[in-house]
Amino acid sequence: MAQAAAVAKPPPKQQPPKRRKSVTPRKLPYLLIAPAALLMLGFIAYPVISVFYYSLQHFNPTKPWRNGFAGFENFTKIFTDDPLFWDTLLFSAKWVVVEVGLQLLFGLALALIVNQTFVGRGLGRALVFSPWAVSGVLTSVIWVLLYNSQTGITRYLADWGIGSYGTSWLSDTATVFPAAIVADLWRGVPFFAILILADLQSVSKDLYEAAEVDGASRIRQFFHITLPHLKDAIVLSTLLRAVWEFNNVDLLYTLTGGGPAGETTTLPLYVANTSVDAHNFGYASALTTVAFVILLFFSFLYLRLSKFGGDQK
Amino acid sequence: MITEIAPADTKVKIVEPPRTPRGRGLRRRAWDEAPRWQIYLPLGIYLLFTLIPFYWILLFAVRPAGSTSLVPWPMTGEHFAKVWTERSFGTYFMNSVWTGVATLIMTTVVALIGGYALARFDFKGKRGFMLALLCSQFVPGALLLVPLFQIFAELQMINSLVSVVIAETVFQLPLSMILISGFIKNVPYSLEEAAWVDGCSRLRAFLTVVLPLLRPGLIAVGSFAFVHAWNHFLFALMFLSVQEKQTIPVGLNTLLSADSVDMGALAAGGIIAAVPVVIVFAFIQKWLITGFSSGAVKG
Numbered sequence: 133m134a135q136a137a138a139v140a141k142p143p144p145k146q147q148p149p150k151r152r153k154s155v156t157p158r159k160l161p162y163l164l165i166a167p168a169a170l171l172m173l174g175f176i177a178y179p180v181i182s183v184f185y186y187s188l189q190h191f192n193p194t195k196p197w198r199n200g201f202a203g204f205e206n207f208t209k210i211f212t213d214d215p216l217f218w219d220t221l222l223f224s225a226k227w228v229v230v231e232v233g234l235q236l237l238f239g240l241a242l243a244l245i246v247n248q249t250f251v252g253r254g255l256g257r258a259l260v261f262s263p264w265a266v267s268g269v270l271t272s273v274i275w276v277l278l279y280n281s282q283t284g285i286t287r288y289l290a291d292w293g294i295g296s297y298g299t300s301w302l303s304d305t306a307t308v309f310p311a312a313i314v315a316d317l318w319r320g321v322p323f324f325a326i327l328i329l330a331d332l333q334s335v336s337k338d339l340y341e342a343a344e345v346d347g348a349s350r351i352r353q354f355f356h357i358t359l360p361h362l363k364d365a366i367v368l369s370t371l372l373r374a375v376w377e378f379n380n381v382d383l384l385y386t387l388t389g390g391g392p393a394g395e396t397t398t399l400p401l402y403v404a405n406t407s408v409d410a411h412n413f414g415y416a417s418a419l420t421t422v423a424f425v426i427l428l429f430f431s432f433l434y435l436r437l438s439k440f441g442g443d444q445k
Numbered sequence: 446m447i448t449e450i451a452p453a454d455t456k457v458k459i460v461e462p463p464r465t466p467r468g469r470g471l472r473r474r475a476w477d478e479a480p481r482w483q484i485y486l487p488l489g490i491y492l493l494f495t496l497i498p499f500y501w502i503l504l505f506a507v508r509p510a511g512s513t514s515l516v517p518w519p520m521t522g523e524h525f526a527k528v529w530t531e532r533s534f535g536t537y538f539m540n541s542v543w544t545g546v547a548t549l550i551m552t553t554v555v556a557l558i559g560g561y562a563l564a565r566f567d568f569k570g571k572r573g574f575m576l577a578l579l580c581s582q583f584v585p586g587a588l589l590l591v592p593l594f595q596i597f598a599e600l601q602m603i604n605s606l607v608s609v610v611i612a613e614t615v616f617q618l619p620l621s622m623i624l625i626s627g628f629i630k631n632v633p634y635s636l637e638e639a640a641w642v643d644g645c646s647r648l649r650a651f652l653t654v655v656l657p658l659l660r661p662g663l664i665a666v667g668s669f670a671f672v673h674a675w676n677h678f679l680f681a682l683m684f685l686s687v688q689e690k691q692t693i694p695v696g697l698n699t700l701l702s703a704d705s706v707d708m709g710a711l712a713a714g715g716i717i718a719a720v721p722v723v724i725v726f727a728f729i730q731k732w733l734i735t736g737f738s739s740g741a742v743k744g
Contacts (some may be wrong), residue, residue: 258727
């Protein structure tokens with residue numbers, strides 16, 4: 133993921149400018165990016181602008197008599213008169229922080245382990261990374277089977293006299309959060325492990341040899357060589373993952389449906405319900421705008437605080 | 446073979462594990478000192494966490510309805526037959542394949558063309574464009590459902606798989622393009638210039654010199670696009686309302702949200718959903734790591 137770090141940097145030196153200009157018609161690069169730019173204008177930029185537009189409107193096809201310009205009414209309602217907004221925002225924050233934190237921790241540990249040389253490494257890597265390819269819906273299917281009181285692990289444990297039959301962990305407000313977290317960890321850890329492992333490939337072995345000669349312990353080597361090297365990759369992948377986890381609807385929608393009792397409704401899930409079930413497009417657009425601003429603000433803050441790309445050699 | 450791909454790039458070499466478990470001499474010593482149990486114990490525990498869920502779904506998919514055995518024997522194909530025909534997973538499967546492959550081709554081609562421009566040219570507006578690419582990563586696809594639905598309704602594309610392909614491609618594009626431009630930057634410009642000197646056109650030089658070197662990166666990006674499109678649920682759920690157009694994740698959700706869930710059918714449907722991506726994954730796993738590490742442009 134560190135390649136995005138290259139964004140702000142000048143192109144590599146192997147490109148002699150004089151040669152390029154003589155061969156390149158000026159319009160060529162614009163022609164080349166045109167397909168991508170057009171697609172993104174039409175299907176990202178335009179929808180974003182229309183969301184901003186609708187956020188200032190009352191727009192609900194089921195209540196056409198109210199449709200029209202709303203000014204900031206939707207926003208006022210969000211901040212002053214919508215406890216659900218605050219509840220779901222808080223849950224989203226909790227979900228993202230816990231999920232990304234644990235994924236990073238386990239992903240880093242896993243990457244360090246499978247980066248070692250040992251018998252069966254190829255197979256081991258393939259197996260531990262495999263949940264990466266599994267979809268949110270399929271993850272839900274699997275964990276619904278595992279958590280269900282009839283088909284799940286608890287039933288067999290109870291058969292052997294461990295624990296009680298009880299109910300599904302997904303329908304109990306006390307257990308639903310950790311249950312959902314574990315299900316998403318199962319799929320999310322390999323993402324971090326793959327990216328970190330990729331970045332580990334470029335740590336210079338000379339550094340470790342030098343540290344070895346100086347008598348540094350393996351723990352010291354980790355904190356003074358490995359971790360600084362991984363910093364940019366970690367910053368970028370946690371950020372992408374946080375945004376992704378924030379926006380991710382598939383898993384919770386199918387695993388818990390936001391329940392029980394709204395206990396696991398994230399902000400995007402709330403927006404989806406508002407627009408799809410309640411058809412309140414104007415209000416949903418205002419919620420989307422708020423979510424978007426929050427995301428941008430925190431991403432910016434995060435990149436600033438972590439001094440991303442700042443101290444590269 | 447992988448070693449040849451990125452010339453003068455030592456980091457790629459390391460991906461090829463040495464055949465001897467203990468490595469060779471000083472080169473690997475620092476990390477090789479970990480006692481074996483420090484590798485196998487945590488790896489084994491994590492493997493249990495990874496594999497038990499897979500085993501569980503496999504178990505329910507192949508054992509007869511009503512059985513409570515923990516061993517998948519005797520095996521039955523009844524759940525698969527039922528899901529494939531009665532629950533139309535055969536249709537869903539073909540729709541998913543179509544969507545996945547179309548998204549793969551469209552994403553890779555558009556990202557390759559754009560990525561080349563970003564890697565090899567300086568042009569006015571490049572920084573702005575790069576910034577737009579990065580910012581688009583923060584746009585929540587799930588939150589754009591309504592405006593996207595309106596656009597596709599306008600274009601008469603609701604209930605057409607094309608709408609899903611376009612939506613998936615658009616959200617895959619920014620990252621794919623950034624990744625591919627990184628891969629292209631890693632190919633020395635002098636190689637292309639040498640081809641021009643030999644009389645190749647820019648296009649031909651690109652196709653014959655650069656493209657073959659991009660293979661690991663393109664495999665990584667393309668398989669990403671395929672897996673995403675295959676797995677993604679919300680766009681298909683929203684844009685495809687007729688049953689014969691729906692994709693596998695939507696079919697799974699239908700099974701999952703039924704009043705009384707048929708666990709055998711659900712598990713069999715899950716296996717059908719998993720098989721293609723697991724196969725793709727098994728093939729590309731090695732390239733994924735090389736692809737990402739050679740795409741990472743450092744310093």
